[in-house]
Amino acid sequence: xxxxxxxxxxxxxxxxxxxxxxxxxxxxxxxGQDEAIEGPSSERWxxxxxxxxxxxxxxxxxxxxxxxxxxxxxxLLTQIELIEILVDxxxxxxxxxxxxxxxxxxxxISFIEILSLLAFVATIIFLxxxxxxxxxxxxxxxxxxxxxxxxNLILYGEILLIIGxxxxxxxxxxxxxxxxxxxxxxGAFAVSSWLGPTLFGGLxxxxxxxxxxxxxxxxxxxxxxxxxxxxISKHLHILLAFPNTYFARLTPRGQMKNMPEIQKEVAAxxxxxxxxxxxxxxxxxxxxxxxxxxxxxxxxxxxxxxTCTECGRCTAECPANIxxxxxxxxxxxxxxxxxxEEVSKNIDSKDPKFFPESPQTMLPNKLGYDDGKNLFDYIxxxxxxxxxxxxxxxxxxxxxxxxxxxxxxxxxxxILVESSGPSDWLPLFNSLENSQSAWAMSTPxxxxxx
Amino acid sequence: xxxxxTMAELAAEGRQPEVLFWVGCAxxxxxxxxxxxxxxxxxxxxxxxxxxxxxxxxxxTGDPARRAxxxxxxxxxxxxxxAVLNMYEVKKIVTACPHCFNTLKNEYPVLGGNYEVVxxxxxxxxxxxxxRLKVEGGSFKGKKITxxxxxxxxxxxxxxxxxxxxxxxxxxDLVEMKRCRTxxxxxxxxxxxxxxxxxxxxxxxxxxxxxxxxxxxxxxxASNCPFCLTMISDGVKAKDKQDEVxxxxxxxxxxxxxxx
Numbered sequence: 047x048x049x050x051x052x053x054x055x056x057x058x059x060x061x062x063x064x065x066x067x068x069x070x071x072x073x074x075x076x077x078g079q080d081e082a083i084e085g086p087s088s089e090r091w092x093x094x095x096x097x098x099x100x101x102x103x104x105x106x107x108x109x110x111x112x113x114x115x116x117x118x119x120x121x122l123l124t125q126i127e128l129i130e131i132l133v134d135x136x137x138x139x140x141x142x143x144x145x146x147x148x149x150x151x152x153x154x155i156s157f158i159e160i161l162s163l164l165a166f167v168a169t170i171i172f173l174x175x176x177x178x179x180x181x182x183x184x185x186x187x188x189x190x191x192x193x194x195x196x197x198n199l200i201l202y203g204e205i206l207l208i209i210g211x212x213x214x215x216x217x218x219x220x221x222x223x224x225x226x227x228x229x230x231x232x233g234a235f236a237v238s239s240w241l242g243p244t245l246f247g248g249l250x251x252x253x254x255x256x257x258x259x260x261x262x263x264x265x266x267x268x269x270x271x272x273x274x275x276x277x278i279s280k281h282l283h284i285l286l287a288f289p290n291t292y293f294a295r296l297t298p299r300g301q302m303k304n305m306p307e308i309q310k311e312v313a314a315x316x317x318x319x320x321x322x323x324x325x326x327x328x329x330x331x332x333x334x335x336x337x338x339x340x341x342x343x344x345x346x347x348x349x350x351x352x353t354c355t356e357c358g359r360c361t362a363e364c365p366a367n368i369x370x371x372x373x374x375x376x377x378x379x380x381x382x383x384x385x386x387e388e389v390s391k392n393i394d395s396k397d398p399k400f401f402p403e404s405p406q407t408m409l410p411n412k413l414g415y416d417d418g419k420n421l422f423d424y425i426x427x428x429x430x431x432x433x434x435x436x437x438x439x440x441x442x443x444x445x446x447x448x449x450x451x452x453x454x455x456x457x458x459x460x461i462l463v464e465s466s467g468p469s470d471w472l473p474l475f476n477s478l479e480n481s482q483s484a485w486a487m488s489t490p491x492x493x494x495x496x
Numbered sequence: 497x498x499x500x501x502t503m504a505e506l507a508a509e510g511r512q513p514e515v516l517f518w519v520g521c522a523x524x525x526x527x528x529x530x531x532x533x534x535x536x537x538x539x540x541x542x543x544x545x546x547x548x549x550x551x552x553x554x555x556x557t558g559d560p561a562r563r564a565x566x567x568x569x570x571x572x573x574x575x576x577x578x579a580v581l582n583m584y585e586v587k588k589i590v591t592a593c594p595h596c597f598n599t600l601k602n603e604y605p606v607l608g609g610n611y612e613v614v615x616x617x618x619x620x621x622x623x624x625x626x627x628r629l630k631v632e633g634g635s636f637k638g639k640k641i642t643x644x645x646x647x648x649x650x651x652x653x654x655x656x657x658x659x660x661x662x663x664x665x666x667x668x669d670l671v672e673m674k675r676c677r678t679x680x681x682x683x684x685x686x687x688x689x690x691x692x693x694x695x696x697x698x699x700x701x702x703x704x705x706x707x708x709x710x711x712x713x714x715x716x717x718a719s720n721c722p723f724c725l726t727m728i729s730d731g732v733k734a735k736d737k738q739d740e741v742x743x744x745x746x747x748x749x750x751x752x753x754x755x756x
Contacts, residue, residue: 106678300598300652304606305567312571316579336565365682365705370698432695435563435687436647441678457565470692471564478569482555482576484521484691491519492551494530495500495537 053135053266060270067277071352074390077413078345079334085296093446098291103444110175113168117204120165121284123158124211131266141218144232152233159215159237162208169204176201183358186367188377193280193356200272200281207268214261216242217254226251283355287445290353293346294446299437302454307333308462334409336458339420340386341411343455350447351382360439360449366432373432375439375449381424382452392417408463421456430456431468497538502551503584512584514546515619518591518600521556522722528729529722536592536616536747543628547590553580557599564688571607574599578609592616592747594648594721595686601653615649617659617720617746624665631665635753641668642714644705644728645680646721659720662746666753671712681705683727690723706731710741717743 083090096102101118104111130143144151176184176197184197219242221229246254276282313320334342360375361367367374392400393415405416433453440448461467477486506513517540523533540547555573562570581589581604589611591597601613614622623629641663649655656677663670675681684694684701694700706728709717717732719725722745729743744752 298602298653300648301602301606302562304603305571308567308571309575309607312568312575316572316575335567363679365684365701366695366697368681369694369701369704371695372697373695428695431692432697433687434647434682434684434689434701436682437651438647438679438682441651454563454565457563458567459565461565462567467565468692471566471688474560474564474688474691475566475569478556478558478561478573482573483525484556484560485525487525489525490552491524491554492502492549494524494533495549495551 047138050136050138056266056270057132057135060273064273064277067274070390070394071277071282074386075345075348075352077341077386077389077411078343078348079341081344081346083293089296090292090294093294094288094292097444097446098287101444103446113171116161116164116168117172118284120158120161123161124207126154127158127211128269131262135266140228141230141232144230149233152235155215155232156234156236159211159235162211163237165204166208169201169208173198173201183362186358186361186374186376188374188380189356189358193380196279196281197356200275200279203268203272203275206264207272210261210264210268212238212241212261213257214265217246217258217261219243220246220249221251221254221258224251224254226254280354280356283353283445286349286353290349291446293349295346295448299440303451305333305335305458308335335462336460337452337455338407338409338422338459338463339411340382340389341413341415342409342459343382343452347382347448347452347455348386351379351386353445354379354383354447355445356380357444359442359444360447363438363442365434365436365438371428371432372426373429375453378425378429378449378452379447381421385421385424388419389415389417409459425456427460430460433457497534498541500537501548502553503548503586504551504553506548507584513548515588515590516581516584516586517547517549518557518589518593518596519549519554520591520593520596520722522726523592524554526722526726528725532592532722532725532745532747535745535751536620539620539623539629539747539751543623545623545628550580550584555580557596558603559595559599560688560691562599562603563686574604574607574609578604578607581609581611586611588612588614590614590616590619592720592722592745594646594653595723598648598652615653615655615658615720617649617662618655620747620750621658621661621665624662629750631750631753634667636716636749637667639668639716640671640712640714641666641716641718641749642671642673642709642712643676643718644673644683644709644720644724645677646719646724647680647682647686649720650680651678659718659746662750663718666749668716668749671714673708673712675708681708683721683724683731685723685727690726700731700734702727702731703734704731706735706737710735710737715741716749717741718746718749719743720746 101111101115104114133142134140175181215235215238218229219235219238222231246257276285337343340348356376358376364373364375400417401414402416405414406418407416407420430453435450437450440450474484477483483491503516519533522529555577557577558570558573561573589600594615597613597615600611643659643663645656660670681704682701683705709728717728719728725743725745732738732741732743
């Protein structure tokens with residue numbers, strides 16, 4: 047038979063191409079700084095189960111949460127069906143699990159069908175929400191162009207997938223009722239047992255077989271297309287939400303990452319006798335003060351950037367964005383990803399111009415990469431200066447992304463490496479340095495206590 | 497309010513207080529926040545709490561420096577504070593500023609400063625529960641009060657209940673704003689914004705927040721942070737409602753209610 051051969055070739059190609067892409071993503075995430083994974087793994091599993099698998103944070107707003115859940119559960123359970131499709135495709139069988147599973151098979155496929163129908167409704171509602179209802183967070187400046195198209199494309203893909211499933215099952219139902227050879231009785235599937243006869247009743251067996259095969263191949267091909275589309279799409283979250291919630295920092299929200307190099311230096315300044323001699327403290331690599339590029343961010347921040355699905359819940363809650371400032375936490379995540387993609391493309395080109403003998407950048411990276419650009423070509427100073435560190439974006443993210451961490455790393459670079467930053471902060475810094483208080487006052491600190 | 501002893505004075509007598517009151521820069525220097533400092537101190541004194549302040553040995557915790565990105569300055573201030581606190585063997589700290597609260601609680605341990613840190617709203621609630629402080633008078637009974645969650649007490653440190661329990665003790669009619677608790681809108685001062693002009697935009701954040709507070713129809717906005725207090729007061733003023741709507745810290749509300 048030619049079908050199994052075609053299937054095997056298509057499958058190997060799809061998985062092969064996907065492997066190359068996912069390997070590239072892994073490489074890109076690891077361009078970031080090492081950061082140890084701290085805290086108990088039980089808490090990490092709990093986060094992953096509740097937040098990624100259980101979608102706990104989605105349910106802050108239950109209407110989109112319910113519809114999202116339909117698509118998500120349908121997606122998860124359809125993958126069970128995919129196992130059968132893979133086995134059938136490679137061996138030339140038809141519904142190989144139907145006989146051994148018996149009534150449970152009917153139940154399983156029926157369950158998938160009901161969820162697929164719900165997912166179909168959800169998909170239509172999501173398309174309407176994006177394109178007709180004008181929910182503000184879907185129409186911010188950073189969503190213009192590709193991000194907006196990307197969001198719609200996956201929804202169209204979802205519809206194709208559902209058309210595939212119901213053509214396949216519906217035609218099968220009619221063929222079974224006709225007693226066609228090779229279509230063993232599976233029992234009535236919940237949706238296609240009535241949808242099949244309604245759509246395809248009265249067609250001859252030959253046509254029905256073509257429809258059944260069309261549905262089957264459409265299903266397979268859409269799944270393979272998804273697999274290869276995810277790495278260039280915001281929909282990568284369906285995979286990365288799991289590692290991202292697992293690896294999310296467990297430190298208190300209010301604790302900014304400490305900078306041990308500066309801690310040591312200040313300690314030595316304050317107590318010179320206790321300081322280690324200069325030869326001992328010689329570091330092999332130059333410490334990174336903040337971040338001007340993706341290389342200086344933690345790999346977790348880079349993983350988070352790939353996990354972001356651009357839903358914009360962060361931006362909708364950001365006080366700066368609400369009051370018309372340029373800052374949008376979602377854009378920060380999108381910019382980090384875009385910059386990573388640019389760097390990735392350049393690295394893969396192996397063009398020596400990206401690896402100059404003496405890099406111009408103030409914070410070099412271990413690859414010696416320098417294309418004369420950095421994150422500040424994507425993120426403006428105005429954006430990072432507008433942040434109030436209120437943590438609303440952190441709270442809002444359904445998959446535990448922390449845009450604030452990136453903003454603060456950029457601020458650190460600006461102050462510590464460039465010695466720039468808002469000029470309004472100079473009096474604050476001077477006062478803190480000279481009088482240890484946030485305002486320079488002529489009265490003593492405890493004048494109120496007289 | 498009677499004069500509060502300093503840690504140094506108590507140490508000279510060989511004494512150590514039950515708790516250190518960390519005043520913070522706003523509480524020390526800002527006119528409006530000073531009134532909160534005195535109100536809270538008065539409550540502590542009437543409850544018979546054995547407490548002291550650091551006085552001139554206190555420095556900024558370093559919160560604004562760190563969040564602006566100036567880690568050097570943060571480390572200088574923080575390490576100096578940790579040295580002072582450890583010298584006096586401080587065990588427990590109470591502060592009326594959620595930014596000081598957060599830094600002392602979450603950022604000093606890694607620098608060798610380990611203390612039990614409580615926010616003044618938590619401390620006051622405990623005093624009420626223990627019966628050391630009583631709310632009488634009922635001048636806020638049935639009055640519409642709205643409560644503004646500060647970011648660093650609420651979202652960052654997860655304390656939403658203690659301040660609300662205090663309002664309940666006042667018998668006030670608590671009306672929540674559209675955005676409250678985990679969704680509470682920032683007043684606009686955090687992340688060292690207090691010391692700089694807003695970036696270009698349509699509106700100031702404090703005005704947006706004041707509008708939400710005014711929408712509730714409450715005559716009092718209760719706050720738990722000296723920066724929120726300033727920002728929201730300014731926002732209310734910008735809407736020209738300063739004569740009808742007052743912005744108070746919870747300590748002031750408890751004191752003005754006649755707590756003894």
